[in-house]
Amino acid sequence: MSQRTVTSVVGGARLNGFHFRVLGLCSLLMIIDGYDMVSYGTVIAHLMDEWGMDPVTAGTLGSMALVGMLVGGMGVAPLADRFGRRPVMITCVAVASLAALGCAFTTGPGQLGALRFVVGVALGALVPNFNAMAGEFAPKNSRALFVTLVSSFYSVGGIGAAVFAIYAEPVWTWRGVFVLAGLPLLLVPVLLRYLPESPEHLAARGDRARLLAVLRRIDPHGDHTDVVVEPKAAADKAPLRRLFARGNVLNNALIWVFFAMCMLLSYGLNTWLPELMQTAGYPLGSALWNLVVLNLGGMVGAVFGGWLADRWNYRGTLVMYFGAASVSLVGLSFDPNAAVLNALLFVAGAATVGVLAIIHAFAVEFYPAGVRSTGVGWAAGVGRIGAIGGPTLGGALLALELPFQQNFIAVAVPGVIGAIAVAVVARRKFRLPASPPAAEAAAN
Template identity: 30%
Template sequence: MSMTATDPSPPVVIEVTDVIERQRINAFVIRLVAISWTVTFLDGFDMLVISFVAPYLRDGFGADVISLGELFAMGVFGAMLGGIAFGWLGDRYGRRPIIIASVVAFGATSMAIALAPNMQVLLALRFLNGVALGGLMPLAWALNIEYVPRRYRATVVTVIMMGYTLGGVVAGPMTVWLAPLYGWQSVFMVSGVATLLLVPLLFALLPESARYLAVKGRSPDKIAKALNALAPGLGARPQDRFMVTDETAPATGKGFRIATLFKGDLRPITSLLWLAYIGSSMAVYFKSNWGPIIFEDVGFTRTQAAMIMSVSSIGGSLAGLALMRFTDRLGPIAIAFYPMLAAPLLLVMGLAPVSLQGLAAFSLLSMAMISGTHFGMHSIAGIFYPSAIRANGAGWATSVAKIGSIFAPLLGGYLLAMNIPPRLLFVLLAATPLLSCVSLLLLARVGNRQAARTPVPTDNIVLPAHAVATKP
């Protein structure tokens, strides 16, 4: 029976967990995923376009490989700090306002990069741009995870991250199209304007997490509105009591400390998640930052190098899509399959006398496996943590992963400056998927033990208010 805010009947207890777990696919969630996909598309474009712009910076600003490595690392370092800072803000003030703030910030800094007069200013602006870019994704994951059933969490995060990868795919052709005609600055200007145009849509349509609000005891009117959108016949009202039954203390992220991520069962989970993420990020960011230049150095044209990178990104997207339902069913062990394949492929690329055509084919396959692994890491980054610290958990995971993201481009720049054969770098890179593979296999064992203790949905979504006193 439907109830309204003016209904005189007594308040009831509504179990938010069960409403979310029992929902069917509906317009509310589809709209949320579509909005999140769009903002991550722009995030991915902005984050990855720097590698395609790098050859033009080498020509225009006279940047050498070391200064380009510093530029790549500066953006990633900013993203590392942004993931931590925005994750903390998202757990304290809510997902919605901090997501919007992040989008505004990276749109504005993208436009500012287009006006940079020299390499020093560009480094500073790229750092600020990275802070904003790094803060967005953990919050988008947290918001979507908290609105979908457990059985679809990895799938939804993977779909959202398709936007990030496709943003990187578009970055290559867009740079090749715009930069020769209007300068590399035009690429960042177009990105910044498009991002800021999205902000009014976010104000109008982006919801706050009902699960987060219920855990925090805030805004019952917004919780009721969201739950009624998920389950139209529910009739939730602001005066009802909203419970989250599948999460344990702490119930607030206000006093969050990093030690919280290492309490109890979270200790091995956080440690192994971070190690797997570091290996995955190191491989992905080495590929995305140095890929175009290395491919030019081994004999491909600039256009061919950009095309290889873009096609490999599409392959990574397809690998991520193929993986997502297996991840929802099997957990981290499903993800470990990809780095098992990537490591030997990288060794072949570095050690075997492969032609340019063969190198292109092996590159496409290995990079698809590397990107597919990274999709998998994104999809599980927030699922092990309760809502009160989910943004912090995902934010810290993505930020710690940036250790690999920072180290890889810096190391690549110094190795290339030492005139090490470019192909030999693929041999060194093979260690990173091995690290991810071992960590994921161990994480799967720990995660299975945690899942065995997770409460199953109850029989009743709506209970009389007095039942909360006796409910176990």
């Protein structure tokens, strides 16, 4: 009897209700991330007035969650390669929810910054793991679509934060925005009951009983007694070192660059777009609706990008998206009329927030199973340097009181840098070191 790998079983399975359950749970987790990250941008004007903060201080405070995401992505996310995605993800949801709820009761920038940092650590570990999980449960021909579909729900969370701020903030003040951010704590019992463990992690641990139970849910009609299950070798327990083996240094550096450029664009716009639009003469309510349009574009752009990457390739899709981001942002600098403004904001959202979903799908596909949480976690973590720079750069630009046009031209530059990095790295493949088991090398 021929032997099969976990990857071949999952990749060849037909979609069923179990796939959509996993997809739904991962999408809910992405909504939490989107709401938490965009929520600060919806309250920043009120915080500046109430606490007397200047734009640079407000931008630095906005970066605290992103600093936390860097720490979480690089320091906590890789724990899933050892202990499993499920326990890490559930713990992160609980911690992020409690810290976000605490933000509602803060009385100054220091307290808010500390709690936002904790939120960021939890989300920084959560995001790469549920993105990896979405890819690990997806059939081969739908992998990019699965990951980008999950990532598109970042925009659902962002839209929810903006709409909630428009209608509820006048009644419940900015504190109500953070109270809502604590409600995902109620999701923890649901995750404990329904969230499965990654089949590739179970195979690597040699946990055949649990693995077969998951595979029967993925492919109910198959006979999985021939599936190869081999525990990781001892040398396999240092996945960080493996990221840089056999000439992979350039691969990782380029992936980190376009993660950073993408996050600079996405988080910078989501934090400062309302304030930038107010400097151009738009009222706050209208400026918040611009944030809704931006994230609607992000949702559509993410799903379309996943569909396109599955049928075309990652390199062309990502270069096209980074290029569209730069062109649309330069177009915004010409202060267009309302119809053109909204069209450009939609394209900018599709290309900046949307590309964030596609780069996660690319990373999930690029890194082999044994280093996937580490590779995606470090890429997302180092990318947070760009995310941290986004709010800080926006605050610095506003403090300089530059003309409206120059602000958007400056923000367009990272799109060009990202496109160049993608064009180089997407021509290369990750090289596995000789030490991993042959089964894992064959599976990837």
